[in-house]
Amino acid sequence: MNLLRDNDLIYGRLQQVDEPHLIARYNKALVAFGLKPTELESFEIDRTGFSPQVAEELGDLLYLDPNEINRRFIILTPSQAGLPVVHTAFSNTSQLLYEFMTKNSRAIDALTIKDVIYGEIEDSVSKVEDIEDLLSINQVEFKVLSAEDVLGKASELATLIDRLKQEPDAWRDNGMLERMVELAKVTGDIRENALVPDHVIFRHNAFWTSHFGGLYVFIDPGMTTVISDPSAPGFRRSRPWQVSYLSINDTELVFRFLAETGRIELPRASWVESSGYLEHRAEMVIRSLIHQSEPQRNIARADKVWLQTWIHAHADIINSDGAFPFLNAAKREIAQLGQIKLDDVEPGKRFLVVRAAPAHPDAWLTNRLISEFVPTDFVSTYVFNKQGFYKNYESYNESQRAAVVELLKTTYLKEKEAFRMRLYGLSD
Template identity: 40%
Template sequence: MERLIESALIYGSMVQIDQPHLVERYNQALNAFGLASTKRNAFSVDAMGFSPEIAQDLKNDQYLDPLGINRRFIIVSPDQADMPVVNISFSSTPDLMRAFYVENSEAIRNLTLKDVVYGEIEDASYRVDHLDDVLSIKRVKFKLHTHNGLMEKSKRLTGLIETFEANGDAWQDDELLGEIVDLARACGDIRFNQIAPQHTQFDARSFWTMHFNGIYVFHDDDDKVMVICDPKQLQANEARRPQDRFIAMTDHEAVLDYLVETGRVEPLNLEWFGKSGIMDIRFGIFCRMQMSLQNAKLDPSVITDVEVDNWVHKNLSRLKRSKSFRQLQELHRSVLNGNQPDTESFDAEMRLMSVRANPDHEDWLLVNRFLTEFVPYDFLTRFIVNKQAFYRDYETFSDTHREYAVRLITAVYFPDKQELWSALFEEWRLSDA
């Protein structure tokens, strides 16, 4: 973990909270959640107010997500809007938080000038005991509070102004006018400065959740739900929820058919596979990891491309027994020759390792995350779109593999994140051909 922190592969982009009044406001929110105040004078927070330093002090990484549902948040600065969200239980949480910031940017900016905004993303469930608790989530509401009541006062002021404007004799009501003046002193002129967030409800459609050993929930146009999960979860829940559809994560044929039939993945796109660099990335990672497994003294981060080629030639017979290698070799040959590969020779698992999400489908971000589940050796792509899987895998790596992963990610991804993101997931669309 220390290597990840030092290399900014975790907790890398955060807002520094080091002004006394902001620390005080953060403590006010902590206390409202029943948590102890921090004695720190400075700490960092993500978009939802999670702080690794505070988590360390509380000895609780889930202090803002105690039950893994209805995620809590603390906003002390509008700068948090540009930060990532870490330690998620649902893949939809960062998108919901981002949407909340976008839709209420003016109100958040005005509120955080004088107060702290805190609360939770509330849905239909209070805890997760059964799959029903997850599948019932279709819409969420941001339940908001402010310590000094600034937001609540602005709502009260809005109501009083509406009463004043609707009642022609209201100007004679000294009590009403007095309360309006008092509230205006605290809130300012709310006719021109938005204080209370207006957009607090958002749809929560397709998502991944860590619950039940990690499941993917896809909502389709026919209002039916597809749950892709491990076989044990399928057996436990399929009979209980006949209204929904289930596929075992290990049933690669059914998984692929579903993604293709619903238009969530592109057909095999050789232009993308060749020009994006994904083929070279995967081939390099796969071979270097195999080389270091064969010889523990090898450091994969310093193995050159020439050494990789020499090793492949010497070990070709053994490598051809690997599905992953055969797939990469076939795709590489097809890209070089400009020919469509014989996908009939690919089983469903291999095809899932060869495609990407349809960039025009609304679930494309989640689908790209999902597809990395079938390419376990590609830690770079998993880091970019499926960090929970990357961190889980990282714990199983040897020290040399950890160092290799950190060096490759910082060298390939960090120099221009947007450029690599576009190359891997957005450019070279089939529709542009």
């Protein structure tokens, strides 16, 4: 993974923690979780407070995610809200934490001046044993603590302030007044600085989870759809009137579900021609065929001319695979008719020419699912399914890794937002 690290393709954009007081606060949170404090003098954290370096030191990649449920978090600074989440068992952990931090920004700003915030994203189950456990999670609650108990002291002070206002003789209680002064030295004026997060419950909507080899849950009015391997425990076992179970191996059914629920954008000239989407897919197909037929060839610096020459020289391989000719035919059909008739296209190839509907709230999750059906497009896999990308990367030889890193570095990393907008219609 060193090549990925060196090019910011793994654990990129994390925040450096090297100030002694912040490390001390982080250690207080670790100890509160029953973990050994870090001896590192510098490490990096993501939005949740997860640190690759601390995980390596502890020998536990799941030190903030025991049982991969009820995810723990450590917040040292409000700026964590702008960081990525690099390790999680649920795809919506990042969004849930972002909502928590933005909706409670005043309290977090004030608290992190004095203290570290830590806790759990708690849901209704403590361990996932089958699909029904996952489906029972309708909402999550942030259980929030602070190492110096600033939260508890702020709550106590608020109670005493209310008592002072409500009870006519409360001002005569010198012990209470002294306690209020003592608390205010820690909390400051809580009338001006809100210290207690008051938005702690959030909806648990559509998501992907790493449980059972990878499982998708999509939610529509009156029906929840589970897409996974049929071997997952609990598959098709309960509530058929509320839950639809689709095998991720059934390409046609999965495509039909995404199309019928408006989650995908069908191939039409209005977006295909300006996006360069089919050209991108075609290049990914050719690169994959080169790696398959000539595993040791290094194409890290291959340009369009070189790729075109290879295409002309290997027509038999390309025609046997069929994906590249299909994409060329699709491009011609769109130019002539403005769209493609997908009814006559075999299900496996349909995913080559569609993307998630950008305006749909499940767009990122849908693009992640689409990427599973287009394994040749490692760029889309990297953008939407980093766990899948890293798993695939481990199987590549050195030449393949060099080519993959070079292309990601010169395309996606060079202009992330513009790249996502052009190909997928997504601004963030």
